[in-house]
Amino acid sequence: MDKNVITGSEALLRTLIAEGVDTIFGYPGGQVIPLYDCLYDYSDRLKHILARHEQGATHAAQGYARVSGKTGVVLVTSGPGATNTITGIADAMMDSTPIVVISGQVPSPLLGSDAFQEIDVIGIAQPITKWAYQIRKPEEIAWAVSRAFYIASTGRPGPVVIDFAKDAQIGLVDYVYEKVSRIRSYQPVPEADAEQIKTAARLINEAEKPFALVGQGVILGGAEKELLAFLEKADIPAAATMLGLSAMPSDYRLNKGMLGMHGNVGPNRKTNDCDVLIAIGMRFDDRVTGNLQAYARQAKIIHFDIDLSEIGKNVPVDVSVWGDAKETLPAVTRLLNPATHTEWTGSFAADEQEEYEKVVEKEIHPEGNRPLQMGEVVRKVSDAAESDAILVTDVGQNQMMAVRYFRYNHTRSVVTSGGLGTMGFGLPAAIGAKEGAPDRIVCLFTGDGGLQMTLQELGTIMQEKLDIKIIVLNNNYLGMVRQWQELFFDKRYSATTMANPDFAAIARAYGIRSRKVAKREELDEAIAEMFNSSGAFMLVAEVETHGMVYPMVPAGAAITHIIMGKS
Amino acid sequence: MNTKQLYTVIIFSENTVGLLNQITIIFTRRQLNIETLSVSPSAIQGVHKFTITTFAEKDMIDKVVKQIDKRVDILKAYYNTDEDLVHQEIALYKVSAELFMKLKGVEELIRKYNARVLEVNEDCIVLEKSGHYEETQALFLELSRSIGVLQFIRSGRIAITKSKVERLSDMLSAMEKKIQANQ
Known part of the structure; x- marks a missing residue:
């Protein structure tokens, strides 16, 4: 037999290897036994981590993707195996984490018949994935699996589900790997608009109290250095969303802390004090903004994002910089006048001091008799x-x-x-x-x-x-x-x-x-x-049974309505 | 500002399984009712066209259409109001042959509504009328009052924009050029 004529299972594993995968998080079951059998022969190239529950496998793939920047891979069986991954898939969708979840499926002639462990995975997964596809024939594997990795990892990353019918795992195919690197209906990285770049730079150049909000988009785009160059050139204080933390070092002089409900006092207050608010790769989540009617109304807002549907979704913006932060940030930086905003950047210190006295000190240096x-x-x-x-x-x-x-x-x-x-x-x-x-x-x-x-x-x-x-x-x-x-x-x-x-x-x-x-x-x-x-x-x-997290902005309150502790 | 009006959402997509679900769940999340829906192959081979009407606020339709446009298999999604569109619906009316024969002024009725007779048999007569909702509805009401309507069906809206050429063909050729330039 021609050595390229292989089973669908082997075609899948070879495609994974060709896509750079070396680690799989998974859990076997009835409809993926052929695939796991094939994996036995590939264990030198594909390390399989056996989770104890499919939800665990999915979160593990997320953790893997988040630290490595690579796409996490999950392999589970049909029915309950697939439904157990749903929480992790939804989490990856919300947090833009690239994962590919491969679920077994009943043989295609049984689809739609309520066969044992059959569930409509595609129907369930569509609202919480970037793409979901069911492979029914081994000929589809090379195309669909490469496409899955391309979609999961490019643009704004996210989860993809591949539902893999058992007969397609067993069936033979004359296999050739085909790298998918474009899809005509999908433009992962838009071309930045020169006018918007100019307008953004002009607004920042005119600003006296600019303030940058740093989201995970900076990390996903690998634009950490570009961010620092941008902030440095115009001396712009910045704060991070929770997922944007670690885009800037904690001790960086322009890093003023974390935004949001339990964020730092300075960044939340200054949101409603700045004159130009520059959001970079973040999506104005309600845990960051509080009441939108009382959010940054005084400021001109510039929003950098790769996902057009996020721009203007929660907060109306004055300038939209649609694109990849790794390209758009340097483009704006080039047009910035070197500036210093000493008084403005220094003004965060008073808030920081207040937070330290009212909250932080009690938390990290509590009195000796407290739990x-x-x-x-x-x-x-x-x-x-x-x-x-x-x-x-x-x-x-x-x-x-x-x-x-x-x-x-x-x-x-x-x-x-x-x-x-x-x-x-x-x-x-x-x-x-x-x-x-x-x-x-x-x-x-x-x-x-x-x-x-x-x-x-x-x-x-x-x-x-x-x-x-x-x-x-x-x-x-x-x-x-x-x-x-x-x-x-x-x-x-x-x-x-x-x-x-x-x-x-x-x-x-x-x-x-x-x-x-x-x-x-x-x-x-x-x-x-x-x-x-x-x-x-x-x-x-x-720890103390009645411990409290302060500061706290109550849900739905203005972002400047901050509870500092028990009154 | 916060008033609802009728929008026509036009979507071009790849012809893949499950796309309709991907589109409708975006309407569902925002609690928008789909008033009419029409799906068919477009002028470009392999590309499907969806025409959906819904009552929404401007701000809402803007966000919904962006979220549809972002789906991987969607080539292009946009929206228009009625002023920008030539739009049409088609309706079929089945009435009793016996009552229709006895009806006075059939010719005037057919002329007035510019209706067509599609079928005549011993039991029933089937009329067809195309037009705007109000026009197909007017004939329905008149027939209902006079002789009754045995069966009635109206299609979803189909529409084309008045001003521009079909934007998709421009977009597709621009995309092809870009891809060739990069190769």
Whole structure:
């Protein structure tokens, strides 16, 4: 037989390799057994990480993609295997993460007949993917799979689903790899409009109080250096969205912190004080803007984005710079007059000082008799970690504390669920982050709630012997909901208390070293033990049960309506 | 500013499975009702054309059309109001043959509405009328009042713009040129 006449399964694996894939996160099942059988022969070229649940595999692929910039790959079976990936796919859609999810499907003659483990994956996935395609014939594999990677990774990245019928896995095909590098109905990178570039530059040149909002688009576009050159030339203070954190180093002089509901006071206040607001690769999420009627009304707004449908979606803009930030930022920078805005950039200091006194100091240097605070644990771990550590978080108070108090020196150092706010994201995403950046330290901050949503992935860490430092901020509450109940629902703690197991004992059961810490005097030593031990480690920090994340802008309030603490 | 009006959304797409779903879910998310929908092959081989009408605010239709345009398999999506368009719907009316024969002024009726007779048999007569919604509706109301309508069906709107050539062909040729220039 001609050596190019191969099964559909082999054609799929060869296409993955041709697309540069070397790692797959997955879980086998009835409709992908032929594919997994073929994978057995390719195990030297394709490393398969066996998750403990398909949702875990998907979040792991996201973590992998977020730290490496490569497209994450998920392989699951049909029916429940596919539906279990939906949360991760939706999360990847919201956070523009390139992943390709390959799900098995019943043989094509059975499609539509409610066969065992048949589900309409394409129908379910269409609203939450950039593209979803069902392969019914082995001849389609080369084209469809290469197209999937092209779509997932270009333009504004996102998830793609390939639904792979079992007969197409078994059937033979005369295989030739064909790289897809253009689709006539899809223009991933628009050509920047010279007029808009000029107008943007003119507005910035005329500005006395320019302010830049930095989103993940800068990281996805690899435009971190271009961003710094832009900010430097016109001396523009900047703040980041949560997903844009680590696009600028934490200690960079023009980096004024994080935006939004639990962001820093200065950036939120200055949003309503600047005269030109420059949004770069961000989408004015409601957690960033608060009440839109009271958002930056005084400012001229310039919006850089690669996705035209984001420009003007939430906030009306004066200038739209549609394009790839790696091209548009330098184009605008060239037209900027070198400027200094000493008074303006210096004006953030007062807000910073106020936030430090009212919030930060209490959180990272609490009085000796208070229980452990979440913020102090985060900051101590951050200080003890090497400067290139990757922060992974779950969702909730642990997340807000982690992103607020961790420090960043390198890009692609934050892996967190932004738009979808997926509890249970952290542990599997940390697995993917470690696979995607094996030489970097990975610190996961999670809560007692989110940890238990995907706790089974400790098994994956055990099996793969992954060196992940897991810090559980345990307050025996669903802390963020409890915080809202305390502030806005008269302390009626409906369904937020948690009776928890001994997390350290669970970790040990998986062969993961662990330690519980509840006393401030032991914290430094416990953290040192965590970093000094090779391999995975779980540090369970018993933190204050009624801890609060401040500052806080209540949902729907103006972004300048900031609660600084208990009155 | 915040008043709803009728927009005609025109979409050119690749002819792939499941595209209609991709388009309609974008309307669903914004709670826009689709008033009429017409899908057919366009003048360009392999390209399908969707004509959708919906009542929406300007700001909303603008955002929805951008989100449709962004889908990978959509070549181009845009929207117009009635002033920019020549548009038409077609309607079929089935009436009782017996009652129709007894109706006085059939000739005037046919002339007045510029209707056509498509079928005559012992049981029924089928009339056809094309026009704007109000025009096809007027004939329906008149027949309903006089002899009753046994069956009635109206198509979705089809439309072409008054001013410009079909923008898609320009766009496609520009794209081809660019691709060739890059090779």
